[in-house]
Amino acid sequence: MTSQPDRRAQVRRTFDELAAVYDAVGVDFFGPIAQGLVDALDLSPGEHVLDIGCGAGAFLLPASQQVAAAGTAHGIDLSPAMVERARAIAAASGRDNITAEVDDAQEPALTGQFDVIGSSLVLFFLPDPAAALVEWRRLLRPGGRLGLATFGPRDATVTALDDLFTPYLPPHLLDARTSGTKGPFATDGAMEDLVTAAGYGRATTITLDLPVRFRDVDQWVAFSQSTGQSAMWAAAPPEAHAEIRASAEQVLAGSPHPEGGSVEYQQVRYTLADRD
Numbered sequence: 129m130t131s132q133p134d135r136r137a138q139v140r141r142t143f144d145e146l147a148a149v150y151d152a153v154g155v156d157f158f159g160p161i162a163q164g165l166v167d168a169l170d171l172s173p174g175e176h177v178l179d180i181g182c183g184a185g186a187f188l189l190p191a192s193q194q195v196a197a198a199g200t201a202h203g204i205d206l207s208p209a210m211v212e213r214a215r216a217i218a219a220a221s222g223r224d225n226i227t228a229e230v231d232d233a234q235e236p237a238l239t240g241q242f243d244v245i246g247s248s249l250v251l252f253f254l255p256d257p258a259a260a261l262v263e264w265r266r267l268l269r270p271g272g273r274l275g276l277a278t279f280g281p282r283d284a285t286v287t288a289l290d291d292l293f294t295p296y297l298p299p300h301l302l303d304a305r306t307s308g309t310k311g312p313f314a315t316d317g318a319m320e321d322l323v324t325a326a327g328y329g330r331a332t333t334i335t336l337d338l339p340v341r342f343r344d345v346d347q348w349v350a351f352s353q354s355t356g357q358s359a360m361w362a363a364a365p366p367e368a369h370a371e372i373r374a375s376a377e378q379v380l381a382g383s384p385h386p387e388g389g390s391v392e393y394q395q396v397r398y399t400l401a402d403r404d
Contacts, residue, residue: 135255135300136234140206142359143183147209149354150184155347157340157355161277161396162186162248164336168398169275171195175243178267179203181233181250185214185226191246192218192226204231204238234260241269248277252313253356261326268403274328278313280335280395285383289348289392292372292379296364319399328401336396343389345377 143150151158165187171177171194179187182203192201203226205211211228218226231238233247234254245268251257268274282290294302312322320331342348353361364372380390 136206136232138359139253140208142356143205143207144209146354146356146358147184147207147213149350150210150213151186151354152184153347153350153354155340155342155351157338157351157394158183158186158249160338161336163190164334164338164396165246165248165275165277165398166190166194168334168400169244169246169273171199171244174198177201177244177246178238178242180236180245180247180264181205181253182214182228183207183210183248185217185228187246187248188214188226188228189217189221189223191244192221192223195225197225200225200227202226202242203228204233204236206230206232235263236267238267240267242267242272243269244273244275246275246277249279251276251278257312258322258326261323261328265327265403270403272403274323274401274403276319276323276399278319278397278399280316280397282395283393285379285390285392286394288379289352289376290360292375293360293364296368297360298363301359301363316397316399319397320401323399323401327403329404331399331401334398334400336398338394338396339385339391340394341385341387341389341391342380345373345380348376348380348390349373 173196175195176199177191177195182188182205188201188203203214208230211230214228233250245264254260312318316333323331383390385391
């Protein structure tokens with residue numbers, strides 16, 4: 129069994145290696161999901177926002193724009209390379225209300241309290257999501273708001289593409305938290321229960337059906353190798369990669385986008401709650 133420190137080291141190493149290409153292959157995915165979380169949280173000018181697992185800043189940047197100059201958007205991430213990428217994107221934006229630092233989402237060392245905590249596509253990577261939510265609560269002021277983006281049900285195309293890797297995956301990559309087929313990440317109600325059990329109140333759910341368009345199979349390969357799914361490629365032996373690509377091309381051909389290329393539909397679940 130992989131220990132918690134080992135799992136954290138694996139996640140840090142994976143995202144350090146991906147930092148240069150993460151959200152940089154021309155597929156609209158992380159941006160729309162993060163914008164949906166900003167919209168769901170209904171951020172107001174002057175609020176102070178914490179982004180837990182900020183990655184390259186997909187949530188940080190629109191959050192900083194929404195809270196305006198009187199507010200702040202601060203990100204933490206386990207990956208130093210991702211933090212540097214987020215800082216570079218923030219600097220290029222010209223906004224001076226964005227900051228980011230290296231910290232562990234499972235047990236943040238950060239102190240202080242924020243008006244809003246947002247976390248997009250992070251919770252299922254953590255060794256103990258329930259304990260993490262308890263830790264995060266101390267960083268949220270009374271009456272503050274929590275917003276979590278996780279994956280909802282997958283369409284047939286997403287499922288078929290993921291299934292290409294299944295014969296090669298070790299147990300930790302078959303974790304139901306990642307696949308979203310069992311446990312707290314499987315349903316809206318289960319996610320709401322996870323949040324309320326950690327001490328939050330008034331949990332609700334909003335969903336987004338996101339069309340994810342690929343120009344061709346090569347762009348799908350580049351995208352899947354630039355995200356956490358790269359671990360699935362790494363688990364498959366190199367001699368199997370050509371067969372996976374060829375099978376993926378057939379799957380994508382069965383789901384054409386009306387304007388060219390292919391499309392898959394990913395449901396995104398936004399779980400929202402307050403700190404009483």
